[in-house]
Amino acid sequence: MEHSNNNDPLVIGGVELQSRLFTGTGKYGSDTVIPDVCRASGSQVITVALRRVDMNAAAGNVMQHIPKHMQLLPNTSGARDAEEAVRIARLARAAGCGNWIKIEVISDNRYLLPDGYQTARATEILAKEGFVVLPYMNPDLYVARDLVNAGAAAVMPLGAPIGTNRGIRTREMIGILIEEFDVPIVVDAGIGKPSEACDAMEMGVDACLVNTAIATAGDPVIMAEAFGAAVRAGRQAFLAKAGPVLTGAASASSPLTGFLGE
């Protein structure tokens, strides 16, 4: 294993993950780069989406590019309400990719912000059906509470709107979720740079999901490696517990006595 922190697994739905970076499969120039992204990032969880087959065109199959060891996390993108999310989740499970599901319920196509109420409804139904439910959410205390009460295995607050690479614009709100909940917190959406993923991990989030920032990078494989390193660094920094921040005057790192001339 190339990962550090081998005694610090993230456990979701009974699965032990050594990597705290989740990756996506959308927006790549070619899906053939996905195996290299998986290897370079060290990621063990990967998202996919479910769509209608185009009956008039031969289609590629994204699944053939996903390494066998990866934990699949199909999403319910395209769902506009809880019923559609539940329908997509059941189809994804029937398609043979396991029982993890990322709930994504969005009816606003301009901002792509998740509908908390519908997301909680879908979470409740699917958790009862034995799914390991990871809902994508606005980082809102009350929505998170509803999701946890509904049986979410983790919650996935957004850092910024989907696909924007704008970073962690919701830092304070995510901080509240870290304080208040024991379920894993996975920052999903908005992370644009490794430093931002590192920052989120230093804050104490449990994992980061990154798709666009890797897929749209000039070199996705190098960027994947950078994100893997950044997430590990951030996690280690969190575990190491940073020293106090002092305001006002300085505090010498070297002794202030015993100079040569004394």
Add this chain to the structure above:
Amino acid sequence: MTIRVNGETTECADGQTLLEFLEGRGLNVRSVVVEHNRSIVMTDDLGSVRLAAGDELEILHFVGGG
């Protein structure tokens, strides 16, 4: 006879099974998931479901996504 497939009207042979329909369209049944009149059909059952006029199919597969 006429059925609806992924929202579009399509012709298919009378009495065809779902398996025959999918294979006739060149689809790998292991890489798609099918809803027949809003019910999920497991891959192993595709050969035992016969299509009837007016049936609605959703044929889906995994694509890249985040």
